[in-house]
Amino acid sequence: MEILLFGITRDITGQQKLTIPQENQPHTVGDLKAWLGQQFPAIKQLSSLAVAVDSEYAEDDLAINSNSEIALIPPVSGG
Amino acid sequence: MLIRIIEHINLAEAPAYLGSEETGAINLFVGxxxxxxxxxxxxxxxxxxxEPMALKEMEKLGIQAKEKWPLYEVAIIHAIGSKLPGxxxxxxxxxxxxxxxxxEACxxxxxxxxxxxxxxxxxxxxxxSVWVNAHP
Structure with a gap:
């Protein structure tokens, strides 16, 4: 499963995008957030972290799979 | 609607798009x-x-604004890349x-x-350097 990264999430992970191995694949958005918090504790220091699935903001109970386009959305700061 | 993410903003574009003979008011905010x-x-x-999600979200805002106020047109343009003061x-x-x-809509x-x-x-x-808003 691949996860698109933007803004500070690229700095925290040191990667342009994340690849989650098959055996660790999260089943929901909430699972993904929990896994991220374990792997990258600095993520938990952010003001907020949203996840977008197929370019829409997603709730924690939404099921995800590797066919979805998944992106981490750290606190936005446009304008 | 004019919804755009672009490297360099041309300030003449939005007013040209928004202007028409039936329009009595054009508001423009420039950040x-x-x-x-x-x-x-x-x-x-x-x-x-x-970009794909940002364009979608910008379009949603334009649609909502048109539902909330009697507007003729909406333009939302955001720059990306490195920008200098001014x-x-x-x-x-x-x-x-x-x-x-x-x-109000603007x-x-x-x-x-x-x-x-x-x-x-x-x-x-x-x-x-810091990512703005990232931390409380």
Whole structure:
């Protein structure tokens, strides 16, 4: 499963995008957030972290799979 | 609607798009790079966007604004890339028959854009740089 990264999430992970191995694949958005918090504790220091699935903001109970386009959305700061 | 993410903003584009003979009011908000932030000198800002989602969210805001106020047209343009102090980075433009609707919708659109549209800015100072809003 691949996860698109933007803004500070690229700095925290040191990667342009994340690849989650098959055996660790999260089943929901909430699972993904929990896994991220374990792997990258600095993520938990952010003001907020949203996840977008197929370019829409997603709730924690939404099921995800590797066919979805998944992106981490750290606190936005446009304008 | 004119919804765009672009490297360099042309300030003439939105008013040209919004103007028409039936329009009585055009409001334009232009956000620019400020050379100071929290007491520090800002050298430049870097903007990045999750473009497909940002365009979708900008379009949703335009549709909502048109539902909330009697507007003729809406323009939302955001810049990406490296921007120097004084450069425009966002343009919100709204046209309506009377000024109340366009003032209110313009204000609402920029406030909502800052909350929901997946665009990020990094401020570069003389000694370091930070992603704006990232930490409490």
């Amino acid at each position: 620019t790079v400020r050379n100071h932030s929290k007491g520090k000198t800002v050298l430049h800002l870097d903007f990045e966007a999750y 450069e425009p980075v966002v343009v919100i433009g709204v046209s309506s028959a009377h000024r109340d609707a366009s003032f 204000r609402w659109l920029i406030d909502e854009l800052k909350k929901t549209v997946p665009i990020w800015k990094k401020e570069y100072y003389e000694d370091n």
